[in-house]
Amino acid sequence: MLRVLRHGFVIVSLTLLTQIGGLAWLLALALRRLLPSSRRLVFLIFFAGIYSVATFITHQVAPLLGRVPLPCFTAESLAVSTPLYCMLNRNFVTPELASAATAFADHMAETFPGTTTLALDANFPFVTGFPLLPHLSHDDGRKLDLALYYEDSDGNFRNGETRSPLGYFAFQHPLAGSPQPCKDRRRFLTLRWDMIWLQPLFPDWDIEPERMREALRWLSNEGHGQGIEKVFIEPHIPARLGMSDGVTRFQGCRAARHDDHIHIQVR
Numbered sequence: 027m028l029r030v031l032r033h034g035f036v037i038v039s040l041t042l043l044t045q046i047g048g049l050a051w052l053l054a055l056a057l058r059r060l061l062p063s064s065r066r067l068v069f070l071i072f073f074a075g076i077y078s079v080a081t082f083i084t085h086q087v088a089p090l091l092g093r094v095p096l097p098c099f100t101a102e103s104l105a106v107s108t109p110l111y112c113m114l115n116r117n118f119v120t121p122e123l124a125s126a127a128t129a130f131a132d133h134m135a136e137t138f139p140g141t142t143t144l145a146l147d148a149n150f151p152f153v154t155g156f157p158l159l160p161h162l163s164h165d166d167g168r169k170l171d172l173a174l175y176y177e178d179s180d181g182n183f184r185n186g187e188t189r190s191p192l193g194y195f196a197f198q199h200p201l202a203g204s205p206q207p208c209k210d211r212r213r214f215l216t217l218r219w220d221m222i223w224l225q226p227l228f229p230d231w232d233i234e235p236e237r238m239r240e241a242l243r244w245l246s247n248e249g250h251g252q253g254i255e256k257v258f259i260e261p262h263i264p265a266r267l268g269m270s271d272g273v274t275r276f277q278g279c280r281a282a283r284h285d286d287h288i289h290i291q292v293r
């Protein structure tokens with residue numbers, strides 16, 4: 027009984043994390059008797075092999091069903107920030123979003139030569155309505171998170187780098203007097219985690235204002251022509267860049283903080 031519960035827990039966790047991982051685990055269990063040894067390490071290696079093959083096949087099959095993978099290994103204008111997102115099958119978007127994100131990244135690379143735009147969490151490869159946790163809305167291929175552009179404390183642009191290993195949770199501090207609509211709100215049911223304990227671990231970089239301003243300007247202007255309908259970011263970031271209200275949208279106080287990334291979505 028305990029064993030069934032343990033496998034159930036692993037299958038649910040892998041499914042929530044990677045979508046196809048739970049099925050790969052089930053397949054590994056079904057084929058276990060083919061293994062030469064019953065040692066746990068042998069089984070884990072066997073599972074890793076099945077999962078890798080399933081991930082490779084997924085990257086070939088998902089485009090036939092309407093979601094394409096963002097580039098994992100090329101260092102062109104647009105790149106997935108860490109291969110981990112590709113390994114976990116979290117880098118899939120609709121072809122329309124792929125082309126909008128590429129157009130955006132190309133524009134940034136033309137305006138600021140050599141600039142790489144980094145993609146963070148996108149969507150899973152299959153099934154509309156299957157959310158990519160903890161991003162509840164990333165469930166249809168039309169949503170993508172982009173990393174902010176950073177400069178270090180000496181003012182050097184950190185191309186292709188993020189402040190935290192995953193690109194998330196290293197929040198930019200609002201400047202004094204900037205809009206902070208959630209400041210005095212404390213809600214129990216919220217995905218707005220501040221993770222104060224984590225912040226000292228990240229380098230003390232700031233946003234790179236020129237690229238950030240151009241990015242938000244393009245996304246909310248030319249981006250419309252590419253099908254981009256919403257751009258979410260914390261209001262204090264466009265405010266400090268001197269951008270007018272209404273350029274971008276605020277995601278609300280229940281959703282995750284958006285001063286560690288930009289969220290875009292297409293129609």
Ligand SMILES: [Zn+2]
Nearest residue numbers: 161170171289
């Ligand atoms: Zn998002």
